[in-house]
Amino acid sequence: ADDYVDIEFGTGALKVTPGHDPNDFEIGQRHNLAIVNVMNKDATMSAAAGPYAGLDRFECRQKLWRDMEEAGLTVRKESYKVNIPRSQRGGEVIEPLVSWQWFVDAEPMAKMSLAAVHSGRIKIVPNHFEKVWNNWLENIQPWCISRQLWWGHRIPVWYCQECGHLTVSTSDPTACEECGSPKIEQDPDVLDTWFSSALWPFSTLGWPDETADLERFYPTDILETGYDILFFWVARMVMAATLYTNDIPFHTIYLHGLVRDEHGRKMSKSTGNVVDPLELMEKYGTDALRFTLLTGGTPGNDLNLALTKVASNRNFANKIWNIARFIIHSLDKADEKHSEMTVNSDVYSIADKWIIFRLRNLVSDVDRLMDGYQYGEAGRQVHDFLWNEFADWYLELAKVQLEQDASAANATLKILFEVFDTSLRLLHPFIPFVTEETWQHLSEAFKESKVGIEPQDGWPEALIIASWPRFDEGLTPDYQKSAEQFEQMRELIRRIRAIRSEYGVPAARRIPASISAGDQATLVESQRPILSFLARLDESSLAIEQELPIPEGAVTIVLGEITVYLPLSGLVDIEQERGRLTKELAELDKQISRVNTLLQGEFAAKAPKEVVERERQKLARFESSRIELQVRLESFE
Numbered sequence: 001a002d003d004y005v006d007i008e009f010g011t012g013a014l015k016v017t018p019g020h021d022p023n024d025f026e027i028g029q030r031h032n033l034a035i036v037n038v039m040n041k042d043a044t045m046s047a048a049a050g051p052y053a054g055l056d057r058f059e060c061r062q063k064l065w066r067d068m069e070e071a072g073l074t075v076r077k078e079s080y081k082v083n084i085p086r087s088q089r090g091g092e093v094i095e096p097l098v099s100w101q102w103f104v105d106a107e108p109m110a111k112m113s114l115a116a117v118h119s120g121r122i123k124i125v126p127n128h129f130e131k132v133w134n135n136w137l138e139n140i141q142p143w144c145i146s147r148q149l150w151w152g153h154r155i156p157v158w159y160c161q162e163c164g165h166l167t168v169s170t171s172d173p174t175a176c177e178e179c180g181s182p183k184i185e186q187d188p189d190v191l192d193t194w195f196s197s198a199l200w201p202f203s204t205l206g207w208p209d210e211t212a213d214l215e216r217f218y219p220t221d222i223l224e225t226g227y228d229i230l231f232f233w234v235a236r237m238v239m240a241a242t243l244y245t246n247d248i249p250f251h252t253i254y255l256h257g258l259v260r261d262e263h264g265r266k267m268s269k270s271t272g273n274v275v276d277p278l279e280l281m282e283k284y285g286t287d288a289l290r291f292t293l294l295t296g297g298t299p300g301n302d303l304n305l306a307l308t309k310v311a312s313n314r315n316f317a318n319k320i321w322n323i324a325r326f327i328i329h330s331l332d333k334a335d336e337k338h339s340e341m342t343v344n345s346d347v348y349s350i351a352d353k354w355i356i357f358r359l360r361n362l363v364s365d366v367d368r369l370m371d372g373y374q375y376g377e378a379g380r381q382v383h384d385f386l387w388n389e390f391a392d393w394y395l396e397l398a399k400v401q402l403e404q405d406a407s408a409a410n411a412t413l414k415i416l417f418e419v420f421d422t423s424l425r426l427l428h429p430f431i432p433f434v435t436e437e438t439w440q441h442l443s444e445a446f447k448e449s450k451v452g453i454e455p456q457d458g459w460p461e462a463l464i465i466a467s468w469p470r471f472d473e474g475l476t477p478d479y480q481k482s483a484e485q486f487e488q489m490r491e492l493i494r495r496i497r498a499i500r501s502e503y504g505v506p507a508a509r510r511i512p513a514s515i516s517a518g519d520q521a522t523l524v525e526s527q528r529p530i531l532s533f534l535a536r537l538d539e540s541s542l543a544i545e546q547e548l549p550i551p552e553g554a555v556t557i558v559l560g561e562i563t564v565y566l567p568l569s570g571l572v573d574i575e576q577e578r579g580r581l582t583k584e585l586a587e588l589d590k591q592i593s594r595v596n597t598l599l600q601g602e603f604a605a606k607a608p609k610e611v612v613e614r615e616r617q618k619l620a621r622f623e624s625s626r627i628e629l630q631v632r633l634e635s636f637e
Contacts, residue, residue: 002027019098035098043095057095102146102155102189109239110140116238116248124253125373126300129230136231145195152190160184198236201249208244220250227255227300254373257302259293264304280310287431288314294430295379316383317434320427323391324438327416328445330402334413335450347407350489350523351530352415353482355394357475358385359419364471366426379430386423393490394419400533410451417446417453422469432464439463488559489527495557496535496564502580503555503568510536511566514543514551518561521546550631556581558628560621581633588626595619 004027005014018028019037028035038049045052045060052060068074085094114137116122117130124130146155158167158176165178175182199207205214219241225234234253241249260266261273268274280289291313297303348356362385369378394415401412420442424435440463446453460466496513505511513535517524524531525544532539550556550565555577557564595615598604604612 106143110137112242146189155187158184198240262306284314350482354486357483516548
């Protein structure tokens, strides 16, 4: 009649074995049933098994069924699946047995640990794991802390063979504390691993003594670990700390996910998909693997480890080294040219101000992401900035600026150093070995050069003890304006490169061009060397004016009030060009419609004035581009 029995399953009657099943044990406790253990620890049947004593457990089951069949006690056989517990390591079938063990009443500790999280004293990142925390600790059971293992902390209990008294002591006793008999024997069991490791946050600092280390470092700040041991280890540390020290062990629990193979499968020897980190480190480098693990996932989510990604991050490490080589080589050339170097920020180009403005925003974004425990995204942003903006763009145009007069060249050198120095500092937590080695070479080169450039914190002995970059709030509005202007030049260069690629123009071939730039003619003219170098234009024939006639058979690129004509004679397919312009026109119409909808809706009333103004300026550029495209399209009619 117990509630555990399901009347709809089988016959509706249940055989209860309190000594060999956890659920049956609970039933036995409720109904005061006798606990009979019919199995020995070597999985053979005990004397309580009667005529089956001494048989192996599997042999016993077979013989028992045969005996029942011979006695006419069976009705029929039915096949159905059951859940059988097996050892994780060896795969053996596990047989539950009732045994004497040591237990701790964990409920008081669990309540204190729940309160620590609910009150906000401890923060779990990501916070959805608070549900897991609550589920474990609100349904806490007495904690079995004794284990029958070969290795571990011994249970500090001694049994007296004379009077049966249990002596508990922090030091080894020589006699029973009750009767004084020397015939005492320590419990052979050891403590549960998690019981021992729960003491880690404070026991490593000298607790229970009031040590200087305990005073200085306890409680600590952040615990970083996998979500799979949130209860087994993390909760036990909080439980132990609140009980023994009356304090929390740390204020934040940061949980990472599991590392799986590239197909999302859990790594296991039986599947054959285990990736040995030592082999990856040997093949791709320690930093490449470290950066992949740090940036490849998000808090609390599993990470699929693809070898192609590790290889890509090895290439990123190589890129860092090559950037340093370019800067050091440029410094050496400058030393040969100039006997004395001075830097004046008044000569900064719009590209210089653009990269400084982008660096300032990067430092701000990385700080914000690190404070929000989004470490992976912080690393990815530094990676993208260093590769896609600094290396792919600024280093390329620096080749032009370094060939100009000494003042402009020195300014470029200063920016190359400051941007790279700051980037290495931001990357150092993610790629410590490569950044340290690179920074040492970089700093040594600049210390020995004639240029008077050094970090704000002087020359630290090592990057690992250098100051963390600070967000510069002192940039004038001119930097943002210059950044927007250079972004326009970048987009122009991208579009010219795309046209070259589309029409199969060889990369080394310089092509003629004319640019009608309207009110931005002065700006575009100032970027003539950069445009020519990065877009591979023929600078000697490059015409830049406010207004220019439309040449016949030329490919047209429209960007706001700037129109570029590329007279690719013999390379232009008129129908293809008409189709391209029509497609661009349709895309512009979409953008115009989107911005108009924004400006006519709640956005215009609620958004800051400067944001609304930027959208209006964007709309004006779109409409100007549309007019230019329409004129060019009509010229093909």
